[in-house]
Amino acid sequence: MTLQAVEKQFSMLKDKEIIVGITGGIAAYKTADLVRQLTKKGANVHVVMTKNAMEFVTPLTFQTISGNPVIHKMFELFAGSKIGHITLSDIADQLVIVPATANMIGKVANGIADDFLSTMVMATTVPVFFVPSMNTKMWSSKMVQANIEKLKDAGYEFMEPASGDLACGTEGKGRLPAIEEILERMEDIFTSKDLTEETVLVTAGPTMEFIDPVRCITNRSSGKMGYAVAKMAKRRGADVTLITGPATIEFPRNDIDIVHVTTACQMRDAVMEHYKKAGVVIMTAAVADFRCREENCQKIKKKGDSNYMTLELEKNPDIIGELGKVKEQRIIVGFAAETENLLDNAKEKLKKKNLDIIVANDVAKAGIGFGSDNNEVMIIEKSGKAKQVPLLSKEEIANIILDSVKKALKNKKRIKEDWY
Numbered sequence: 001m002t003l004q005a006v007e008k009q010f011s012m013l014k015d016k017e018i019i020v021g022i023t024g025g026i027a028a029y030k031t032a033d034l035v036r037q038l039t040k041k042g043a044n045v046h047v048v049m050t051k052n053a054m055e056f057v058t059p060l061t062f063q064t065i066s067g068n069p070v071i072h073k074m075f076e077l078f079a080g081s082k083i084g085h086i087t088l089s090d091i092a093d094q095l096v097i098v099p100a101t102a103n104m105i106g107k108v109a110n111g112i113a114d115d116f117l118s119t120m121v122m123a124t125t126v127p128v129f130f131v132p133s134m135n136t137k138m139w140s141s142k143m144v145q146a147n148i149e150k151l152k153d154a155g156y157e158f159m160e161p162a163s164g165d166l167a168c169g170t171e172g173k174g175r176l177p178a179i180e181e182i183l184e185r186m187e188d189i190f191t192s193k194d195l196t197e198e199t200v201l202v203t204a205g206p207t208m209e210f211i212d213p214v215r216c217i218t219n220r221s222s223g224k225m226g227y228a229v230a231k232m233a234k235r236r237g238a239d240v241t242l243i244t245g246p247a248t249i250e251f252p253r254n255d256i257d258i259v260h261v262t263t264a265c266q267m268r269d270a271v272m273e274h275y276k277k278a279g280v281v282i283m284t285a286a287v288a289d290f291r292c293r294e295e296n297c298q299k300i301k302k303k304g305d306s307n308y309m310t311l312e313l314e315k316n317p318d319i320i321g322e323l324g325k326v327k328e329q330r331i332i333v334g335f336a337a338e339t340e341n342l343l344d345n346a347k348e349k350l351k352k353k354n355l356d357i358i359v360a361n362d363v364a365k366a367g368i369g370f371g372s373d374n375n376e377v378m379i380i381e382k383s384g385k386a387k388q389v390p391l392l393s394k395e396e397i398a399n400i401i402l403d404s405v406k407k408a409l410k411n412k413k414r415i416k417e418d419w420y
């Protein structure tokens with residue numbers, strides 16, 4: 001299976017009928033990328049544009065990317081004399097307005113339906129998601145903010161604009177958020193919230209141990225598995241904290257607490273600081289086993305004619321082992337990246353470290369594990385029950401791990417109830 005096929009297979013947006021409304025803002029050109037990404041994820045996209053949006057971008061672009069006719073005329077019936085705004089809102093699963101102008105927000109907040117898009121918003125019962133973008137002064141105007149509050153109270157979904165350089169030459173809040181973030185929120189809207197009562201701590205990425213100011217010992221972990229776990233736990237409603245080593249990827253949500261660390265010792269301190277408030281700890285980070293015994297403040301120079309040099313290494317703290325000793329009622333999930341005897345080594349680690357679940361993966365296999373978007377793992381529970389998970393995207397694997405966590409939480413709760 002190709003990576004694109006794996007991504008498409010998993011997305012909550014797959015096979016969904018998505019209506020993308022475009023209004024007359026300068027960020028309208030960015031919506032082309034959103035439509036492209038949505039179709040890549042397997043959604044069927046119908047674009048609706050206001051008359052003013054067409055001053056910025058043309059329907060031709062969106063018709064080409066979405067593969068569907070672009071709608072912008074209010075009084076043109078669909079095939080079979082069907083009324084367009086009713087027909088479209090009836091088949092839709094989600095309506096997203098990107099960018100949403102101050103004008104469109106104001107119209108909907110006040111019940112005005114004078115073009116196709118605003119009329120359809122009135123006619124639909126599916127989630128409507130506004131992604132505003134405008135000049136900072138417009139954004140902070142009392143009228144815009146009051147309209148947004150009114151719409152939020154009525155159940156409409158909103159995303160805050162990002163801050164930065166604006167097209168009008170000023171700087172501040174008002175930029176369209178990154179397309180990745182918009183997609184994440186759209187997926188969020190479709191995800192059932194079954195972890196709302198849980199606080200989840202996730203560690204991710206590699207650690208970096210310095211040899212001297214310019215050299216270090218690290219590993220090939222990209223952070224993708226841990227970021228996927230944090231993202232999915234958040235989507236499912238958990239309160240999430242992510243402790244990350246120096247990963248090379250961006251985290252696509254700004255609504256979780258992220259703690260950045262570099263070394264294994266810093267990772268240990270951060271875990272010990274945050275684990276107490278968590279009911280679930282998922283340790284995906286690839287923590288270096290050793291660090292340099294002596295850290296050199298100056299760059300080490302080549303000395304003499306010898307072809308060899310010796311570095312003396314010292315053991316790093318065993319974070320997961322330490323946590324296993326103080327875990328109490330918490331569910332702890334560990335990862336075992338192995339190159340041989342996968343099942344036996346993982347089972348031994350699960351027992352030795354007092355874990356509830358261990359996720360084992362064969363990092364020697366091509367196309368999975370470190371740096372890859374996919375993984376193929378074995379999930380082993382405390383009872384010894386092992387589940388082989390085939391090649392899937394890391395996000396889907398994260399969801400399967402979270403299902404096992406839910407089961408473990410339920411079991412623990414049941415045991416506690418039986419006891420008392």
Ligand SMILES: Cc1cc2nc3c(=O)[nH]c(=O)nc-3n(C[C@H](O)[C@H](O)[C@H](O)COP(=O)(O)O)c2cc1C
Nearest residue numbers: 023024025026027050052053101102103104133134
């Ligand atoms: C060059 C230019 C850029 C504009 N950019 C924005 C914008 O980013 N956000 C916004 O709310 N309005 C913006 N406006 C104002 C809207 O185009 C205007 O309020 C219009 O009535 C919106 O129509 P609509 O909501 O029906 O699409 C801009 C206007 C111009 C001339």
